[in-house]
Amino acid sequence: MFSRLNQVARHLTRPLPNYLHNSAFAGPAAATMAQERSKRMMNTAACLIIGDEVLGGKTVDTNSAWFAKYSFSLGINLKRVEVISDDEGEIVEAARRMSSNYDFVVTSGGIGPTHDDITYQSIARAFNLPLVLHDASYEKMKALSKPHPSNPNFDWNVDSPAKTAKLRMVQLPYDSALPDADQVVFVADDLWVPVSVVNGNIHILPGIPRLFEKMLTGLKPRLLPRLTDPEGKGVHRILFSTPMAESEVAGFLTELSAKTEPRGVKVGSYPRWGKSRNTVTLVGRDQEFMESLVQEVERGVRGHRVKVEGEDDDSGSDKEA
Numbered sequence: 001m002f003s004r005l006n007q008v009a010r011h012l013t014r015p016l017p018n019y020l021h022n023s024a025f026a027g028p029a030a031a032t033m034a035q036e037r038s039k040r041m042m043n044t045a046a047c048l049i050i051g052d053e054v055l056g057g058k059t060v061d062t063n064s065a066w067f068a069k070y071s072f073s074l075g076i077n078l079k080r081v082e083v084i085s086d087d088e089g090e091i092v093e094a095a096r097r098m099s100s101n102y103d104f105v106v107t108s109g110g111i112g113p114t115h116d117d118i119t120y121q122s123i124a125r126a127f128n129l130p131l132v133l134h135d136a137s138y139e140k141m142k143a144l145s146k147p148h149p150s151n152p153n154f155d156w157n158v159d160s161p162a163k164t165a166k167l168r169m170v171q172l173p174y175d176s177a178l179p180d181a182d183q184v185v186f187v188a189d190d191l192w193v194p195v196s197v198v199n200g201n202i203h204i205l206p207g208i209p210r211l212f213e214k215m216l217t218g219l220k221p222r223l224l225p226r227l228t229d230p231e232g233k234g235v236h237r238i239l240f241s242t243p244m245a246e247s248e249v250a251g252f253l254t255e256l257s258a259k260t261e262p263r264g265v266k267v268g269s270y271p272r273w274g275k276s277r278n279t280v281t282l283v284g285r286d287q288e289f290m291e292s293l294v295q296e297v298e299r300g301v302r303g304h305r306v307k308v309e310g311e312d313d314d315s316g317s318d319k320e321a
Contacts, residue, residue, distance in 0.1 A: 047081045051109040130173075132173075238305060240303050268280065
């Protein structure tokens with residue numbers, strides 16, 4: 001008894017991993033690991049939303065939802081979404097942890113021209129990298145960006161506060177030991193904003209939804225060779241509509257899940273508050289196995305398969321969850 005207690009005590013007193021420790025993210029060995037990480041297969045993903053405006057309720061985050069659908073379409077398992085403030089220490093900790101734990105990491109927000117846009121500098125600090133004015137990004141910025149109506153006489157050849165602010169957006173975390181093509185990716189000819197790739201798997205993106213979506217869409221061809229299913233068709237979802245409350249089908253779904261999980265198929269149950277019908281899902285890669293379960297699930301939940309959630313709702317009817 002005392003021996004077991006001593007073992008537990010020793011376990012609880014072990015120091016936690018220190019993600020703010022610097023030595024692991026410096027030197028040739030770190031560059032080699034980053035290059036290896038940039039080539040490995042992509043099975044898991046994480047999304048880091050950065051911005052006080054999201055946490056303060058000023059802006060609604062839609063990028064993580066869009067990224068969830070994007071990951072699903074590629075057969076990448078999105079494992080984590082976090083929203084953090086414009087705080088350097090929090091960005092450093094989250095970037096290091098996510099880079100270590102997941103194959104494909106995207107960040108959203110904090111790369112504009114103002115003082116509170118600190119994503120580049122924070123992620124540079126996380127991996128002991130300098131911020132470098134990236135010449136190709138700068139040239140594309142000058143060629144493609146237009147003067148703002150509030151500053152029609154802006155001149156790239158004249159030093160000014162506005163120019164200094166703009167340059168913040170092309171000063172990127174940069175590792176001179178790695179190929180430029182592995183660190184800075186241009187995804188569209190008409191877009192000067194680069195995807196800055198750090199530590200091999202962190203992809204720094206703007207928070208503006210239109211740009212976030214366009215840049216990830218443009219990045220897709222670069223990702224396809226690193227997917228388990230290069231066609232991005234490996235994950236399937238089957239939807240079922242049921243008039244039953246979740247509590248009524250819980251027993252059946254528990255038994256079904258025990259049968260499907262060894263085959264990599266997950267069973268989901270989703271109440272739809274204020275609607276007449278709830279939703280049950282099967283999600284997995286083994287399409288033939290999933291199709292073989294359709295009739296069993298329809299009987300078990302006293303419902304039927306649907307293509308789109310809500311397509312068979314009864315108007316004006318509520319449903320207990």
